Amino acid sequence: xxxxxxxxxxxxxxxxxxxxxxxxxxxxxxxxxxxxxxxxxxxxxxxxxxxxxxxxxxxxxxxxxxxxxxxxxxxxxxxxxxxxxxxxxxxxxxxxxxxxxxxxxxxxxxxxxxxxxxxxxxxxxxxxxxxxxxxxxxxxxxxxxxxxxxxxxxxxxxxxxxxxxxxxxxxxxxxxxxxxxxxxxxxxxxxxxxxxxx
Amino acid sequence: xxxxxxxxxxxxxxxxxxxxxxxxxxxxxxxxxxxxxxxxxxxxxxxxxxxxxxxxxxxxxxxxxxxxxxxxxxxxxxxxxxxxxxxxxxxxxxxxxxxxxxxxxxxxxxxxxxxxxxxxxxxxxxxxxxxxxxxxxxxxxxxxxxxxxxxxxxxxxxxxxxxxxxxxxxxxxxxxxxxxxxxxxxxxxxxxxxxxxx
Numbered sequence: 020x021x022x023x024x025x026x027x028x029x030x031x032x033x034x035x036x037x038x039x040x041x042x043x044x045x046x047x048x049x050x051x052x053x054x055x056x057x058x059x060x061x062x063x064x065x066x067x068x069x070x071x072x073x074x075x076x077x078x079x080x081x082x083x084x085x086x087x088x089x090x091x092x093x094x095x096x097x098x099x100x101x102x103x104x105x106x107x108x109x110x111x112x113x114x115x116x117x118x119x120x121x122x123x124x125x126x127x128x129x130x131x132x133x134x135x136x137x138x139x140x141x142x143x144x145x146x147x148x149x150x151x152x153x154x155x156x157x158x159x160x161x162x163x164x165x166x167x168x169x170x171x172x173x174x175x176x177x178x179x180x181x182x183x184x185x186x187x188x189x190x191x192x193x194x195x196x197x198x199x200x201x202x203x204x205x206x207x208x209x210x211x212x213x214x215x216x217x
Numbered sequence: 218x219x220x221x222x223x224x225x226x227x228x229x230x231x232x233x234x235x236x237x238x239x240x241x242x243x244x245x246x247x248x249x250x251x252x253x254x255x256x257x258x259x260x261x262x263x264x265x266x267x268x269x270x271x272x273x274x275x276x277x278x279x280x281x282x283x284x285x286x287x288x289x290x291x292x293x294x295x296x297x298x299x300x301x302x303x304x305x306x307x308x309x310x311x312x313x314x315x316x317x318x319x320x321x322x323x324x325x326x327x328x329x330x331x332x333x334x335x336x337x338x339x340x341x342x343x344x345x346x347x348x349x350x351x352x353x354x355x356x357x358x359x360x361x362x363x364x365x366x367x368x369x370x371x372x373x374x375x376x377x378x379x380x381x382x383x384x385x386x387x388x389x390x391x392x393x394x395x396x397x398x399x400x401x402x403x404x405x406x407x408x409x410x411x412x413x414x415x
Contacts (some may be wrong), residue, residue: 095330
């Protein structure tokens with residue numbers, strides 16, 4: 020449990036909330052750290068990813084990002100069934116390599132209606148179909164940040180993990196998504212690669 | 218600005234975030250307070266609604282709810298244009314009466330895919346079309362709570378305001394929505410009516 024200062028009550032941790040702490044400590048060692056577009060983020064050596072509400076680590080992190088797993092916004096039942104049949108959850112023992120990609124989308128994206136965003140996301144950018152090709156080798160967890168309540172620096176943080184032999188396939192997936200019409204709406208993006216130090 | 222304990226940084230207030238404080242003080246006097254389904258909420262005399270991050274009032278509120286205005290999840294461009302042509306923002310000087318309706322939807326709702334939720338929301342429950350009939354007299358602001366990061370007690374808080382002569386029309390709107398297929402997924406709901414004390 021954690022103290023919620025707004026409502027003066029103890030609240031249970033929300034297991035859908037994840038905290039990403041960048042600094043000198045953490046399970047994941049940074050092997051690549053590059054701003055793609057927009058304001059950069061301070062470069063760090065290691066990242067810790069924890070579930071639930073997290074207090075700042077005693078080792079003095081350079082930054083903390085948060086995101087929450089939520090219901091899917093775009094997939095149809097047909098696509099969902101395809102995903103469920105192929106997908107794996109992150110955290111497999113062989114998944115020693117990871118990608119962490121925080122992005123923000125611009126105001127034009129958020130002003131679009133649901134049908135307009137869906138058409139860009141899937142009919143024209145094939146976001147789900149791109150991800151499907153790399154399942155189950157590349158596991159994925161999407162975290163939403165935009166509606167956490169603070170002015171979060173990113174709208175989404177996506178975590179992917181995979182074994183070392185799939186590292187180049189993962190780069191193909193990233194390149195494929197980054198070339199889409201959907202990505203024209205991305206106005207801040209940091210590209211991070213990680214290796215797990217057990 | 219407010220202190221963000223998670224990331225040890227000062228953050229600007231998010232103008233999309235609203236705090237609803239129930240207790241003995243506040244602009245709005247409660248004229249009706251009734252749990253509709255699920256766990257009730259302590260009954261209170263007055264409610265204050267503030268924008269941005271809010272600290273607990275010194276008058277000892279009985280409860281604090283929060284919600285954030287976000288992008289629309291279901292409306293199409295055609296519906297959005299209809300809404301924009303007719304709608305008014307809450308806060309008009311003549312809008313002395315209000316409805317405040319916190320709801321939570323069950324796990325079955327959140328497990329549905331986007332196309333399934335949309336079909337229930339509009340094609341079968343006509344949520345947008347119901348609201349359109351009462352515009353601009355009944356103004357509406359929807360706040361999302363589910364992804365704020367804590368375990369919030371509700372998924373949505375909707376605030377409506379109108380002048381006294383539209384109070385019975387507002388009850389018709391509430392009854393119409395509550396009879397829909399969409400509302401079968403609501404497992405917690407509190408029905409609150411308010412009058413403004415300037």
